[in-house]
Amino acid sequence: MSVIKLELTEKHIKLLKHLRWSINKRNFIVSTEDENEDPAPFGENNLYEAIDLILNGKPSNFDPLNSENFIEYSDEQKQEWDTLYSELPMALDIILFNGNFELGIYKTQFHNRNWQKIK
Numbered sequence: 001m002s003v004i005k006l007e008l009t010e011k012h013i014k015l016l017k018h019l020r021w022s023i024n025k026r027n028f029i030v031s032t033e034d035e036n037e038d039p040a041p042f043g044e045n046n047l048y049e050a051i052d053l054i055l056n057g058k059p060s061n062f063d064p065l066n067s068e069n070f071i072e073y074s075d076e077q078k079q080e081w082d083t084l085y086s087e088l089p090m091a092l093d094i095i096l097f098n099g100n101f102e103l104g105i106y107k108t109q110f111h112n113r114n115w116q117k118i119k
Helices: 010-017 047-056 075-086 088-098
Strands: 003-008 102-111
Touching: 003 047, 003 088, 010 047, 010 088, 047 075, 075 088
Parallel strands: none
Antiparallel strands: 003 102
């Protein structure tokens, strides 16, 4: 049987805290109802900028009216954030199943949601 493992980190918690929820037209709970009108589930137009602000805060020289300060993210940063973002459903599942926000490494079998902390 296949085992799924995930390390629940502070980054997961921070992102889940800022995630916006809604119910789509098919009555499913989703992070964004319409991808065309609301492309980012954190309320920003750019997913990477939103994740950067949530995880790292606003830069000291932040000026929302100055569009010249465009930040270029590296492929490595984008890949790390894509992975972190894709892990959010499992992170939420771990938190809800265990009823706490305890960080660590968790595992379960692919066919159930019995997340057990292993470290």
